[in-house]
Amino acid sequence: MFGPYVAQYCCYLRDRRYATHTRHIYLGCVAHFARWLAAEGLGLEDADEQAGRRFVSTHLPHCDCPSPVRRTPHEVRAALAHLHRVLRGCGALAAPQPGEIGPIASELAAFDRYMSAVRGLAASTRRQRVRIVGAFLTGRFGNRPLALADLTTAELSRFVLGSGDGSRRSAGTMQLMTDALRCYLRFRSLAGDPVGALAKTIPTAAHWRLASLPEVLSPAEIDQLLGSFGEAIPSRKRAYAMVRCLTDLGLRAAEVARLQLDDLDWQAGTLRIAHGKSRRTDLLPLPVETGRAIADYLHGERPTTTNRAVFVRHVAPYDEPIRTGVVQRIVREAYRRCGWTRTRVHILRHSVASRLLRQGLPLKEIADVLRHRSLDTSAIYAKVDDVRLTAIALPWPGRTE
Template sequence: MENGTAVHPQVRAWLERSVLQPYISEFCSRLQRSRYHASTIHCYLYCIAHFAHWAGRHRLALVKMDERTTTRFVAEHLPHCDCPYPVKRGRSDTRAALSHLLQTLSTCEVTTENRADWDPLHTELSSFDRYMTEVKGLAQSTRQQRIHIIRRFLNERFASGSFMPDRIRPTDIRRFVLGQEGVHSTGTIHVVGGAIRCYLRFRSVAGDPVHGLLDAVPSVAHWRLASLPEVLSEKEVQQLLGSFEQLPRSPKRAHAMARCLTDIGLRASEVVQLHLSDVDWRAGTIRLAANKSRRIDVLPLPTETGRAIAEYLRTERPQTSNRALFVRDGAPFDRPIQAGVVRRVIRQAYLRCGLAHSRVHILRHSLASSLLKTGTPLKEIADILRHRSLDTSVIYTKVDTNRLAAVAMPWPGRSL
């Protein structure tokens, strides 16, 4: 190839005969600029050659090379592939390679067909996403979850015909929310039902009469503050924080992220949104912008948290032009990490410590419980956790057993 990558003659032939041939050099250069290892570039090139061979057999024009086509290749062709040696059939590598290919074509300003012309569902979901952003002000993770649910619902409802939202019936909604034969759990019903209600309100804004459909969405019983928050003891928190030294890869990044969770009570989404400029080393503060409450908050930066962040920046953070505080430890380095990385780091720490937990939010609960036990007023705890309402923080009083014991009344009939 032009960039010096040695490939099998068959792979070279597939690429050179493909409509993708003019963009292969830029594809490889893009990966090199992102500091991908030579073996990874080699693998991705073989994946692209496989896709090019398949596209050539189906006589797909360049304007058809879009996300829908690549998804079809991975979902329909790879499981039944009989293409000759030396094809690559790994789904994970193929998805990653095709994602880079689409980005390369976009950078090269290759025009694809207007999706809105042939996919009205795509237009519908894009409008729904704008509604959730501009009207509801929902976080990105919530929007993505609800779009995924509504896409499944609409695909099931209109699988055999044209997309016509005015033909949605109450029975369609009940069947989808409850699951086939009512197998969905109460938690699933709550999440799916919330997404359906949000979509119906969006359709109401568009002028559809949806009041009868809203009444058809099943609900589950839910009593506010009825449950007990899961918390870790102080000993368990220290055990977790000490477990990151065992990591063979990025231990200081993992420790710094965990400190942000346990010392300041940040959410996983807030950790990944931190930028270098958000830490004021002189004032000893850290700024949270565009968080769940959609406001800017400035919190004190505890000494141990600041020390952990500084150690990561000095000794482990790769050189990159990205201003995110926590960045990837593998190519492409110039991108911030995703919230899933934070969750995976904490789940693995739970396993190393033998703790039967999985949720990152437990660390936030543990901080609140610890502050309450040391006598911190409930209002200050609400401020630290950035709760809009004091009622949200009240639940932590239910795990403050020492204070509850002091006000507990004698059990009726108990001998004094």
């Protein structure tokens, strides 16, 4: 069935520098899939993603095909993803029709386009809101057509409060869910659905701005974190350079993943952030130690690739950009090596602000370094400046000392 396309499939994998052993595994997965398609009476035109999901979910758990076949689900999923790209590139497999993705998936795609084109929201915010709205729509409508006129205030409240599944949500989580649902209802209201009034009925959590204290690392803890990248760490120089960007410049994980070689001006000693959360271009000074770590990675560990990103994949396919999750995983692994239970990467950004405040920088300059649009966003770090707070603290009533 796939015989005429085996050569193209092998070239596809070889061009992306997959190891010979990996190519053999993926070919075995494709052969197993072809055997199952034939047994099911399906042809090449039926070998789409839906058939691949059926193969993984229904056949693999009970597979008794003779050896050698590959039965590991993650290997099969990866092999079939490559197969579908090759088949579509050769014109052997039709592109999925919009109607095949289901009403909820189609609705979420339109909602995402609205948030990007109309609201100008960052990709991370859009992903979060799509996930929340998708969970609500799936729980409410399943595979049925979306009858938004039937939505009630009680259903929205139960979803936000978590009373339907017995869970207890934090105020911060409830606020995120409220924001996502209100954004979606505004989107549907613009499309002509009579749901605009529902947005005002969604409960608002008691979550006061600047009420909490940011978690920060002490200078000693930062040194411990940076010292955890020993020689035995895989891709050590890449990991160390990434963490230096986080601890020295306060970059977000997504900004580190998107850094391009053209963003570095070695002569001027600057770093350009062109794909930040605020969708504007910022220029930051490049600290000596940060630049040294990046240069050490570029010269000593970065694989040869056409990818213009600073930090690239160290496993095939090399020419594809890394994702934010790579940066997050590197930081969490460093936390574990330090014996900490922390998981949030944003702690490092908080720590940069706290360090700058201890050095005496005014909040305006700290806001500029962190690229905050509002000075209020940076004001929360004044609450952890113990030295200055002590200077203005009033004595406790009744105490003589």
